[in-house]
Amino acid sequence: AWQKFSAEPFNTKEQFEQEAVRHIETTLARSLYNCDEGAAYGGTALAFRDRMVIDWNRTQQNQTFADQKRVYYLSLEFLMGRALDNAMLNVQQKDSAKAGLADLGFRMEDIINQERDAALGNGGLGRLAACFLDSLASLNYPAWGYGLRYRYGIFKQEIIDGYQVEIPDYWLDFNPWEFPRHDVTVDIQFFGNVRKYVDDSGKQVSVWENGEIVQAVAYDVPIPGYATPTTNNLRLWSSKAASGEFDFQKFNSGEYESSVADQQRAETISAVLYPNDNLERGKELRLKQQYFWCAASLFDIVRRFKKSKKAWKEFPNAVAIQLNDTHPTLAIPELQRILIDQEGLEWDEAWSIVQKTFGYTNHTVLPEALEKWSVPLFQHLLPRHLQIIYDINLHFLQYVERNFPKDREMLGRVSIIEESQPKMVRMAYLALIGSHKVNGVAELHSDLIKTTIFKDFVKIYGPDKFTNVTNGITPRRWLHQANPRLSELIASKLGGYDFLKDLTLLHKLENYVDDKAFRKEFQEIKFANKVRLAKHIKDTNGVSVNPAALFDIQVKRIHEYKRQQLNIFGVIHRYLTIKSMSPEERKKLAPRVSIFGGKAAPGYWMAKTIIHLVNAVGAVVNNDKDVGDLLKCVFVEDYNVSKAEIIVPASDISEHISTAGTEASGTSNMKFVLNGGLIIGTCDGANIEITREIGEENIFLFGNLSEDVEDLRHAHFYSKFEFDPQLQRVFDAIKEGRFGDAGQFSALVNGIVEHGDYYLVSDDFKSYIDTHTLIDEAYKDQESWVSKCITSVARMGFFSSDRCIDEYAEMIWNVEPLSPTKKA
Numbered sequence: 001a002w003q004k005f006s007a008e009p010f011n012t013k014e015q016f017e018q019e020a021v022r023h024i025e026t027t028l029a030r031s032l033y034n035c036d037e038g039a040a041y042g043g044t045a046l047a048f049r050d051r052m053v054i055d056w057n058r059t060q061q062n063q064t065f066a067d068q069k070r071v072y073y074l075s076l077e078f079l080m081g082r083a084l085d086n087a088m089l090n091v092q093q094k095d096s097a098k099a100g101l102a103d104l105g106f107r108m109e110d111i112i113n114q115e116r117d118a119a120l121g122n123g124g125l126g127r128l129a130a131c132f133l134d135s136l137a138s139l140n141y142p143a144w145g146y147g148l149r150y151r152y153g154i155f156k157q158e159i160i161d162g163y164q165v166e167i168p169d170y171w172l173d174f175n176p177w178e179f180p181r182h183d184v185t186v187d188i189q190f191f192g193n194v195r196k197y198v199d200d201s202g203k204q205v206s207v208w209e210n211g212e213i214v215q216a217v218a219y220d221v222p223i224p225g226y227a228t229p230t231t232n233n234l235r236l237w238s239s240k241a242a243s244g245e246f247d248f249q250k251f252n253s254g255e256y257e258s259s260v261a262d263q264q265r266a267e268t269i270s271a272v273l274y275p276n277d278n279l280e281r282g283k284e285l286r287l288k289q290q291y292f293w294c295a296a297s298l299f300d301i302v303r304r305f306k307k308s309k310k311a312w313k314e315f316p317n318a319v320a321i322q323l324n325d326t327h328p329t330l331a332i333p334e335l336q337r338i339l340i341d342q343e344g345l346e347w348d349e350a351w352s353i354v355q356k357t358f359g360y361t362n363h364t365v366l367p368e369a370l371e372k373w374s375v376p377l378f379q380h381l382l383p384r385h386l387q388i389i390y391d392i393n394l395h396f397l398q399y400v401e402r403n404f405p406k407d408r409e410m411l412g413r414v415s416i417i418e419e420s421q422p423k424m425v426r427m428a429y430l431a432l433i434g435s436h437k438v439n440g441v442a443e444l445h446s447d448l449i450k451t452t453i454f455k456d457f458v459k460i461y462g463p464d465k466f467t468n469v470t471n472g473i474t475p476r477r478w479l480h481q482a483n484p485r486l487s488e489l490i491a492s493k494l495g496g497y498d499f500l501k502d503l504t505l506l507h508k509l510e511n512y513v514d515d516k517a518f519r520k521e522f523q524e525i526k527f528a529n530k531v532r533l534a535k536h537i538k539d540t541n542g543v544s545v546n547p548a549a550l551f552d553i554q555v556k557r558i559h560e561y562k563r564q565q566l567n568i569f570g571v572i573h574r575y576l577t578i579k580s581m582s583p584e585e586r587k588k589l590a591p592r593v594s595i596f597g598g599k600a601a602p603g604y605w606m607a608k609t610i611i612h613l614v615n616a617v618g619a620v621v622n623n624d625k626d627v628g629d630l631l632k633c634v635f636v637e638d639y640n641v642s643k644a645e646i647i648v649p650a651s652d653i654s655e656h657i658s659t660a661g662t663e664a665s666g667t668s669n670m671k672f673v674l675n676g677g678l679i680i681g682t683c684d685g686a687n688i689e690i691t692r693e694i695g696e697e698n699i700f701l702f703g704n705l706s707e708d709v710e711d712l713r714h715a716h717f718y719s720k721f722e723f724d725p726q727l728q729r730v731f732d733a734i735k736e737g738r739f740g741d742a743g744q745f746s747a748l749v750n751g752i753v754e755h756g757d758y759y760l761v762s763d764d765f766k767s768y769i770d771t772h773t774l775i776d777e778a779y780k781d782q783e784s785w786v787s788k789c790i791t792s793v794a795r796m797g798f799f800s801s802d803r804c805i806d807e808y809a810e811m812i813w814n815v816e817p818l819s820p821t822k823k824a
C-alpha cells in the first residue's frame with residue numbers, strides 16, 4: 001500500500017477535464033473551440049505533469065535531507081521515447097483521463113500519438129540509460145541522470161526511392177516535460193593556457209586561464225517511479241553564450257553579425273546528437289560536447305557536496321558516478337583538476353577519491369568504436385586536462401614498472417598515450433584506470449573484455465576490478481505499456497500487477513502453459529498485435545501483409561556486425577526457392593513476412609546499401625504474382641522507441657544474428673521474448689543467457705562460436721574457401737540484376753566474395769537458412785509453438801532492469817534505496 005505524496009489525484013473524469021481544460025485555456029492560451037489533438041495532448045500532459053511535480057519536489061527534498069549516498073548516471077544519450085503514457089501509468093488515473101478525453105471528443109491513443117519522441121540517443125546504449133532511470137526511480141534509489149539537451153535528436157529517417165534520407169529532428173518546440181533552470185548555470189572554459197607558479201607556501205600551482213567561456217544552463221526532467229512516489233531528476237545541459245559574451249559593444253558599433261556568430265558558436269555545442277552508433281570519428285565538436293557536459297555535471301555534483309560541509313575524504317561515501325561508456329571519461333581528469341587546482345588537495349589524496357568515485361561500463365569491443373582523441377587537439381582545447389592525463393599516466397606507468405619489471409613491452413601497450421603519429425589519448429584506458437570497477441554488459445562480453453582489450457589490465461589490477469552486469473529492460477514500458485493486453489492477461493492469472501515490480505514472479509505463468517483458455521487468449525493477443533502492425537505497414541508502406549503469416553522481424557541500428565545482410569540474403573534465398581517450386585509445392589509453405597527497420601549512420605555507406613537492397617528486394621518480391629502471400633519483405637521507416645512499442649509485441653520470430661563475439665549484449669532480444677515472440681540468434685551477447693534462462697528447446701540458435709571467429713577470418717585469406725552454393729545462387733540473382741542495377745550492390749557482395757568476409761556471412765549462411773527451415777516446421781505446429789512462447793515469457797524475470805540496478809547498487813555503487821515515506 002503506497003501513496004503518492006500529491007494530495008489530489010484525478011479521482012473522476014470531471015476533475016481531469018477541469019484540469020486539462022484549464023491548461024488548454026490558460027497555460028496554452030487556446031480557445032476550446034479550436035482545441036485540436038495537439039492542444040488536447042498539451043492539456044493532458046500538463047495536467048499529469050502537475051501531479052508529478054509535487055512528488056518530484058518532495059523526493060528531492062527528502063534526498064537532500066537524508067544525507068545518503070547518491071548515484072549520478074552520466075550518459076551522452078538518453079533514448080526516452082514518449083513520456084505521457086509513462087506519466088499516466090505512474091501517476092495512475094489513466095482511466096479518468098481516458099473518459100475525460102472521450103467527453104471532449106478525443107481518443108486516448110490519438111492523444112498519446114501526438115507526442116514526439118525524446119530521441120536523445122542512437123540505440124542500445126541510450127535506451128539502456130532510459131531503462132535504468134526508470135528502474136532507479138521505481139526502486140527508490142537516490143539518483144540523478146546527467147546528459148545533454150540536444151536541440152536535434154537522432155535524425156528522422158525517410159525512405160525515398162529505396163534510399164535513406166535524413167531529416168533533422170527539431171523536437172523542442174513544445175516539450176512540457178522539461179523545466180528550464182535559468183538560475184542553475186555553470187561557466188565552462190575551453191582553450192587558453194596553463195600558468196604555473198610557486199605560491200607563498202612553496203607549493204606548485206597551476207592556473208588555467210585566458211580561455212573562452214560558454215555557459216551551461218540546466219533543464220530538469222522529472223523521472224517518476226512505478227508504484228512509488230519517488231520521482232528522480234534527469235538534468236540536461238544546454239549551451240549558450242556566457243553573459244557578456246554576446247558583445248553589446250560589438251552590437252552597438254554595428255558588428256551585429258560577428259556578435260551573433262559568437263552566440264551561435266556557443267549554442268552549437270548542445271545543438272545536435274552525433275548519429276553514430278559504435279563508430280568513433282574524432283571530431284572537435286564532439287570532444288567539446290563531452291567536456292561541456294562533464295564539467296557542468298561535476299561542478300553541480302561538487303557544489304551539492306560542498307553544501308554538506310563534509311571533509312573531502314567523505315566524497316566517495318556521498319557520491320557514486322557511473323560512466324556510460326567512455327563518452328564521459330573527461331569527468332575523471334576534471335574531478336582530479338577540481339581537487340588539486342581548486343581545492344588544494346595533494347595528488348595522491350585526490351586520486352584516491354577519484355578512483356573510489358567512478359565506475360565505468362564498457363558497451364563494445366569493436367575496435368572502430370573505441371574512443372581515442374589526438375593529443376594536439378587535446379592540447380588546444382583542454383591544455384590543463386592533458387597535463388593531468390600525462391600525470392595520471394606517469395603515476396600509473398611507474399606502478400606498472402614496479403610490479404612488472406621484466407615486461408618492458410607492457411608499458412607501451414597499457415599507456416594511456418598511444419605513441420602514434422599524432423599521439424592519441426586512449427579513453428577506455430583512462431576510464432579503467434580512473435575507476436574502481438569496470439563492467440561489461442553480458443557474461444560473454446564481460447569475459448571477452450578481460451581476454452582482449454583489457455587483458456593486460458587484468459594482470460595489473462587483478463580480476464576483481466572487473467565484473468559483469470547483464471543488461472535488462474524495464475517491464476513497465478516494454479510489457480505493460482507496449483502490450484497492455486498481455487500485461488492484463490498476466491495480471492489476471494498472477495492476482496495483480498506485482499510482477500511489474502518483481503519480474504521473477506512471471507515464473508508462475510508456467511502453471512498456465514497447458515491451460516486452454518489462457519493459451520487461446522495469449523494467441524489472440526499476439527494476433528491482435530500483428531493486426532496492429534499490419535495496419536501500420538499498410539498505412540506507411542502501402543503493402544498489405546497477412547497477419548496470419550509468420551512475422552519475422554529484425555529492428556535495430558543497421559550495421560555490418562549485426563548482419564542485416566545475412567537476413568536479406570536469406571529472404572532472397574527464400575524468394576528464389578519459391579520461384580523454383582511447383583504450385584503444389586508452394587501450397588505446403590508457411591507464409592512469411594520479413595520486416596526490417598533501423599537507421600544507418602549518415603556516413604556509413606555499406607549500411608545504407610543494405611537498406612537499399614532490402615527495399616529493392618521488397619519491390620520485386622511484394623509484386624510477384626507467383627509469390628503472393630507466401631513472402632513479403634518490408635522496411636519500416638524511422639524505427640524509434642514509439643515504433644518499437646508497436647513492433648516488438650507483434651513478432652513471431654525476431655532476429656539477433658550478429659557475428660559471434662561482436663554484440664556486447666543486445667536488449668531488443670529481451671523485449672521480444674518478454675512479449676511472447678521466439679528468437680533466432682547466434683551465440684552472442686545476452687542471447688546466451690536468454691538461452692540458459694528459457695531453455696535451449698525454446699530458442700533457435702545457429703552459427704559459429706566466438707572462439708572460432710579469429711581462425712575463420714584467417715582462413716578467408718589463407719585457404720581457398722568455397723561458397724555455399726545456395727549463397728552463390730543469391731549472389732548470382734543480384735548480379736543478374738533481378739533487384740535492379742547490380743552495380744549498386746557490388747560493394748556489399750564483394751565485401752564477402754573478395755574482401756575477406758569479415759563478418760562471416762558465408763560461414764554462417766547454411767546454418768542460418770537451415771534454422772529458418774526448422775522455424776517453418778515449428779510454426780506449423782501451433783500448439784507446441786505457443787507452449788514455447790508462454791514458457792519463455794514465464795522465464796524472462798532475470799532480464800528486468802530492476803535486477804541490473806540492484807546489482808550495480810550492491811557491487812559497484814554501494815548505495816541503498818531511500819524509503820520515500822521517510823519524512824524530511
Ligand code: 26M
Nearest residue numbers: 124125274276278279280363441663664665666
Ligand atoms: C561514438 C562517437 C561519436 C558519436 C557516437 C558514438 C557512439 C554512440 C553510441 C559510440 C557507441 C555508441 O553506443 C554503443 C552501443 O550502443 N553499444 C550497445 O550497448 C548496448 C547496451 O549495453 C548493448 O546492448 C549493445 O550490444 C551494444 O552494441
